[in-house]
Amino acid sequence: MPAATPHHTHDTREKALNTNVSKEDRSGGPIAGWWTEAVIYQIYPRSFADSNGDGIGDLPGITARLDHLVELGVDAVWLSPFYPSPQADAGYDVADYRDVDPLFGRLPDADELIAEAHSRGLRVIVDLVPNHTSSAHQWFTAALATAPGSLERSRYVFRDGRGPDGAQPPNDWQSVFGGPAWTRVVEPDGRPGQWYLHLFDTGQPDLNWDNPEVRTEFLDVLRFWLDRGVDGFRVDVAHGLIKQADLADWQEPQEILSGNEADRPRPPMWDQDGVHEIYRDWRRVLDGYPGERILVAEAWVEPAERLARYVRPDEMHQAFNFEYLLAAWTAPAQYAVITRSLEATDSVGAPTTWVLSNHDVVRHASRLGLPIGTPRPNGIGIGDPQPDAALGLRRARAATLLMLALPGSAYLYQGEELGLPEHTTMPDEARQDPTWARSGHTQRGRDGCRVPIPWEADAPSYGFGPTDASWLPQPEVWAEYALDRQREVPGSTYEMYRAALRLRREYALGQGTLRWRESGDTVLTFDNGDLTVLTNFGEAAVALPAGAEVLHASEPLTDDGAVPTDVTVWFRA
Incomplete structure (x- = not known):
């Protein structure tokens, strides 16, 4: 967008963008399900907490750390796969959908985790991988x-x-x-x-979803885990199950992001219309269970109007907003993606589901430390351009406060509450992501965001487990990010997250209505209920309105109360 073009017009500024306000379910009544405003915390099991010292996180380790999530203030957890698997792709190659891999424990450990989470008021979402099985299935x-x-x-x-x-x-x-x-x-x-x-690794053969037996099998898998008490499913590669019938050649580079902008044909392997029939069948199964069970789409689909099709009233409940994750750190880009996202999901009566990091992308504390406009890297390693760590964390904190003030649901990735950066200097010989080998060592892949997280600065493996074992090497700087170095420390990233989640709930921001305020091309300002949010993307500090009561900020304000660059402030006028 040209610099001279204001990104707030009167037409859009005066239109409130709503979530949870006027949606209706299929029977005509209003809906306000827990998922429409929930903050959900992603756990990558092998990197969260190791109970037995083998260097790999496990289900008992997660259970032992559930109180951390309660203290943090999230509503639910999403667990990446823990099923039996040869681990060709870190468990996304499933050999048995109805059991637990011995790496992570046993089926009773999953039952105990679900029960303990529920006893603390936390819901549990598990990963489901329906596009492909393991070659060992x-x-x-x-x-x-x-x-x-x-x-x-x-x-x-x-x-x-x-x-x-x-x-x-x-x-x-x-x-x-x-x-x-x-x-x-x-x-x-x-x-x-x-x-x-195999759209992914050779050990991940794609299923044929035109086969009724495949459809029946996964309906039964849904019921197996619903009967065990899970509250929902995050559906891996949700846009990939149906392929174009003629399997036509596709000359463009293959990416998980479908790239199906309005002026381009959809790739024959992504976002085919037939996937929606599958999810309508699944929704009927979930609606037959009590307790508001949900489906979450991992669908790398553009534009937002195509993504919104996955969350129509009789399909899924949420879809990750990857267009938001990919948006540039500028006021015009953020304004455009937020507006477009809310309008698209409002049109089908669904919440927008915001996300900044997960197990497949460079952590946003590092991604935002790269020059604005840098293409999203598939991993960062030795010899690659390195992010500015301080700038990245500053922008990440500002981006997080911006995201958590938006109406809808939000996902957090384990360790982001500690401000964890990507491990950008991991030795290449330690890498395990199949992307590294299959790309001919041209793409570092996703290992850098999957390193086991630090709990205690002075403990073996920084408290990840009882020994120094760690399936991926932890960088020495992890000590300064450890939870015990941040808990009850004013201004720490951890305490910033805790305060933000408390205020988000207190001011019902997830249920709210966003209304843009007029501002220039270097500032983003909106109201959500009684709260006003301002993010300064420019080089000069920005004064707050007279009498503003500051409730939270991603960094300290200037001595005269102005908002510095790359800072988000929540205030009441």
């Missing part, structure tokens, strides 16, 4: 043992190769992790045979 091993055209193979996407001897892949699709999206199998008789589709 009994369905896939059965498929490899049978001939082409078998019922076993019809559960996956098997195709004959191209060329006279079938030696070429069925199409030109590329894996998200790099390299071809097809692998040729050896048939039971020992001859080279068909190819199977």
